[in-house]
Amino acid sequence: MANLFDLKGKVAIVTGSTRGIGRAIAEAMASAGARVVISSRKVDMCDEVASRILNEGLEATPIPCNVGKKEDLERLVSQTRMRYGRIDCLVCNAAVNPYYGLISQLPDETFTKIMDSNVRSRLWLCNMVIPEMAERRDGSVVFVSSIAGLRGSLMLGMYAISKAADMQLARNLAVEWGPKNVRVNCIAPGLVRTDFARALWQNPDIVSQAESVYPLRRIGEPEDIAGTAVFLASRAGQWITGQTIVVDGGATIVGI
Numbered sequence: 001m002a003n004l005f006d007l008k009g010k011v012a013i014v015t016g017s018t019r020g021i022g023r024a025i026a027e028a029m030a031s032a033g034a035r036v037v038i039s040s041r042k043v044d045m046c047d048e049v050a051s052r053i054l055n056e057g058l059e060a061t062p063i064p065c066n067v068g069k070k071e072d073l074e075r076l077v078s079q080t081r082m083r084y085g086r087i088d089c090l091v092c093n094a095a096v097n098p099y100y101g102l103i104s105q106l107p108d109e110t111f112t113k114i115m116d117s118n119v120r121s122r123l124w125l126c127n128m129v130i131p132e133m134a135e136r137r138d139g140s141v142v143f144v145s146s147i148a149g150l151r152g153s154l155m156l157g158m159y160a161i162s163k164a165a166d167m168q169l170a171r172n173l174a175v176e177w178g179p180k181n182v183r184v185n186c187i188a189p190g191l192v193r194t195d196f197a198r199a200l201w202q203n204p205d206i207v208s209q210a211e212s213v214y215p216l217r218r219i220g221e222p223e224d225i226a227g228t229a230v231f232l233a234s235r236a237g238q239w240i241t242g243q244t245i246v247v248d249g250g251a252t253i254v255g256i
Contacts (some may be wrong), residue, residue: 008033011084011234013076013129014095015067016094018045021144024222025091025229030058032230037080039065040094067094068113077128086136089233090129091146092122095162096202105156113160118162119169126173136220140233143170144225145186145247163188167244174242177178183241185232190248192220215250224249226231 012029016022018040030036031054038050040062046062051251053060061083065076096117099110126141133139148156149163166186191210210219217242228247231237246252 005230007089007166007206007230007233010034010154010233011037011080011092012089013037013039013080013087013088014091015039015065015076015095015125016144017048017091018042021189021222021225021249023049023246024092024226025093025144026060027053028223028230029058029089029091030060031168031235032232032234034089035059035084036044037076037083038062039072039076041066047241067092067125068096068117070124073121073125073128077125080211085130087132088139089126091099091144091229091233092125092140092142092166094121094145097156097159099158100155102155103161106158108109114158115165118159119165122166122168130173130177130182133175133182135182137181140184140237141173141182141184142165142229142232143184143186144229145170145244146190147188147190147246150188150244150252151245152254159252170240170244176244178241183184183232183237185240185242187225187228188244188246188248190214190220190226190246192222194222210249210251213254214248215254218249220247221247 003226012034014022014026016036017026026036038046042065045066050060050062062077063076065072143166146163146165148160149167153160170184211217225247
């Protein structure tokens, strides 16, 4: 059974992998045997995370990238291929949320920034990587989405729109590339203790409500998401595609 989750010999790119959920996924994939590309905008942070993984006797390479720039994504892909010769798994985790407020007051430039970073960049990257996977008739793509994309939101509405778009993008790509045995799925986390969600989990009222209502009585930690990503990238998930797997401590089943 252990072999079902073995990623030995696989090459995985994880965007936004220098902190939070992305870092936890990268570390978990490395522990499962994958050769992992650590990527975010900051060179020093990429180097630091890759060094920590290497110091544990695992394999990682830092390749900085701003996912909002197509030329950066092209460089990320080309340098990964030069280093490892292939790409078996793509985890699109990097995202932005510069706006907290009503969508009726959303500036046009903010809409564009969020959709470009959270949706279009993922399509760009998939179009660069998936054809190679299709040639080998094997590959896995994972989008880190959010339960925000499953319901209405008063103050996070624009972010929620982009996360819902990720889910539909995954379904479309799954249909398009499924005949070539390329799988595309989403993970939809609930409230997780990351820098990205700091404004939420540092609010005592929000955390208190979550901890009192979530069936598991706590908010998430980055490591709570990592195992699902390994599962989807491994042989254990080989017949799953086009799905959104919710990992939220039960938040959505109680409707908060």
